[in-house]
Amino acid sequence: MYMDIKGRPVLLTPFSILQSNVQRVTLTIAAGNTEATATISSVDMDNTRLKWGGWKISGDIATPNKFGVRVDLQDATTVRARRETSDATYSVTVSVNVVEYIAGVIQNMYRGDITISAGNSNQDTDPGFSFDNDTGNGTEFAFLGSTTDYSTNKNIDHLLARCQFQDVDTFRCPRWGTSGNTKVSVEAAKYSSTYLRKVHSGSNSSGTRKFGNEQDFTFCFDECMTISYAGDITAGESDLQGALKGLHNASASGIIYDKGISNAVNPSHIARNKLQWQPGIVKRKASNGGTTITNGNSSATVVYPDGVLDPNKTCVEYTGQATSSYTKTTVDYSNVWCRVSYDGDDTVTLDRGGTSGDNRPMYQLTEYW
Amino acid sequence: MLLMSEPSPIVPEFSLLKSLQHVSLTISSGSAGRTIDTTIAAVNADNTRIRFAGIRKSGAANASSASLRWELLSDGVTLRVHVGANWSSSGGLTLVVQEFIDGVLADMQRGTVAVANPDLSDTAAVTASDDEMSELVYCGCISTYTTDYNLDNTLALLKQNSDTEIEAQRGANGGDITVGFELARYNSTYVQKAQNFVGTILADHEAELIAGQTNTFDMDMIASWAGQKFNPSITNFGDDWVALTSVGPSGALLQRNGSRPSQSSTAAFNVVCFKPGYIRRRCHFGNNFFTGAIDLMNTGRIASSKKAWVEYMGQRQDSTGASTKASKNFASSMFTVIASTSSTAEVFLGRDTSSPTVTNHRPCFNWVEMV
Secondary structure, three states: OOEOOOOOEOOOOOOOOEOOOOEEEEEEEOOOOOEEEEEOOOOOHHHEEEEEEEEEEOOOOOOHHHHOEEEEEEEOOEEEEEOOOOOOOOOEEEEEEEEEEOOOOEEEEEEEEEEEOOOOOEEEEOOOOOOEOOEOOEEEEEEEEEEEOOOOOOOHHHOOEEOEEEEOOEEEEEEOOOOOOEEEEEEEEEEOOOOEEEEEEEEOOOOOOOEEEEOOOOOOOHHHEEEEEOEOOOOOOOEHHHHOOEEEEEEOOEEEEEOOOOOOOOOOOOEEEEEEEOOOOEEEEEEEOOOOEOOOOOEEEEEOOOOOOOHHHEEEEEEEEEEOOOEOOOOOHHHOOEEEEEOOOOEEEEEEOOOOOOEEEEEEEEEEO | OOOOOOOOOOOOOOOOEEEEEEEEEEEOOOOOOOEEEEEOOOOOHHHEEEEEEEEEEEOOOOOOOOOEEEEEOOOOOEEEEEEOOOOOOEEEEEEEEEEEOOOOEEEEEEEEEEEOOOOOEEEEEOOOOOOOEEEEEEEEEEEOOOOOOOHHHOOEEEEEEEOOEEEEEEOOOOOOEEEEEEEEEEOOOOEEEEEEEEEEEOOOOOEEEEOOOOOOOHHHEEEEEEEEEOOOOOOOHHHHOOEEEEEEOOEEEEEOOOOOOOOOEEEEEEEEEEOOOOEEEEEEEOOOOOOOEEEOOOHHHHOOOOOEEEEEEEEEEOOOOOOOOOOOOHHHOOOOEEEOOOOOOEEEEEOOOOOOOOOOEEEEEEEEEEO
């Protein structure tokens, strides 16, 4: 039996940790509504993770209380999307992948809505179990969207939030603004080191740079490294070009942080989980940091080699985005917010509601064995 | 849950590798101007690539004191190293001889590009080679520059200008240089795309993402180094060294020292994107400081592998220091050997042992295991 450097058993043979086929769900909260649900094949909620696929809005919604969206696994057969307030004219659409693992992969699971109250910029939560960071038995803090009752103007400082490790029994959800009440949907999953060698939750590593390459898990193979998104906050930037960030290209060298422009004023505040799987669990992976939805278009596609991916074992997660220049307080956000979706064959589609300006949504595609 | 007692293939495909040989050479202090021939196990030269794993040098008299160029002769058994006329002190070189099965390489051209004083660049004609299916690989450089230690004059990169022309570029025009190359054209049966890229990290930036081949998977992409040129407007070594720290379908990341010098730096590399199923594992190591030996996660898993190699991907030096390029003896700390054998999971990072703590280095390499 082979051991890793800490003496733990290591999987060598390809081994599927999926209990059931990956389910891909698209939910549209229609004009006039605040909620949408989708029925899925029954899953064990304690062993299941939702993978955030990003969001799009169908038109120029005036305030964050109407376009902010969060999703959750409501029960074993229902995925739910919600916004705080309905909009009479425009819809909000989200994509979610449902991944059910075999028993034992996730040791503890917490899911809930974290409320950051008016006047506050963060909220700490004890999920009821303890964890390490950057070691085995680590916990992934996954962001599944945020909503707010803030309705004064378009300023998204109060809506956008992230989640991340704070200490051994607490995770934190910060935002940049302090107005209104904001709810963040979070799944905190503590993994067994038999399957996931390390998890590291954190943020801020790219500073003010256009690109950063954050190091951590160096002594591993590239295909064992995946990313999950944990939210992004604006850091007070007035131009979304300097405010929004994305992640891609997880490898033994680290993860590339990418905000499309160097910015000497405010650092990056995107949060992420770096997941280092044991060998033999991830079959293939890919990420996007290059394909752009260009000005005048509402979508773009990335087409992978035909017949290679197994759709039942493949999921796609949004990992942030880089934008061209948009003024945060006046932009039509249908041009900004993007989602990513895998068609179950060989194509990942990047799309948005509007067509103005360049947007580069990023994602992690993972095919499990 | 399955736990195996022996390593086993993860991807049940056939191997594109016919053979793999790691060759580490010591170049003695009296080797100036010589050609050193090493006999290797016979390969078909037309099916073989020579991968560069770094040079280590113990002391130098000037910028051409570490000049080496290497080539595989057409007889398939001679690996020839050309040692520059100004070579001084001892040093080492690691190369990997990678022989593919028939049909992987559609064509292989080997040769040199000469750049004479006072030129910064020159071109060479090559037989038509599809520049979206070709890899243009750096095979060392011989320089005649002896004025000082300034590598602006001697470091060079290789750029594929078209299907029929390649170019060598350097940052400054002292002395003459001769740059060796391999131009490998791949067969589309096994390779999706192969391209040469030249990337510039702009002034006040410390990294640049070079977008290229998006429609593929991480592990099917293999990079190779095509050299770098130094910028004469940058004073310190540490600001100018460039490394390829990450390669994936989202792009390749070139990085240099975090101090963000107000001038640009330029390097070249290739990305060969194999069709799915031929690469078993890889590890692009680009962000840690020099640590001597790197244990690739755990020794057992790859101990029996005969199909893994390492390749130099540039380096970063984190201390700018007070020394200028012209006065700094680069050989004391600037070059790195990355060596690996097929019988160990460790990758050894070496540099001159006489002053190993002068600066902090982040040597970068790509470790790849084929099926």
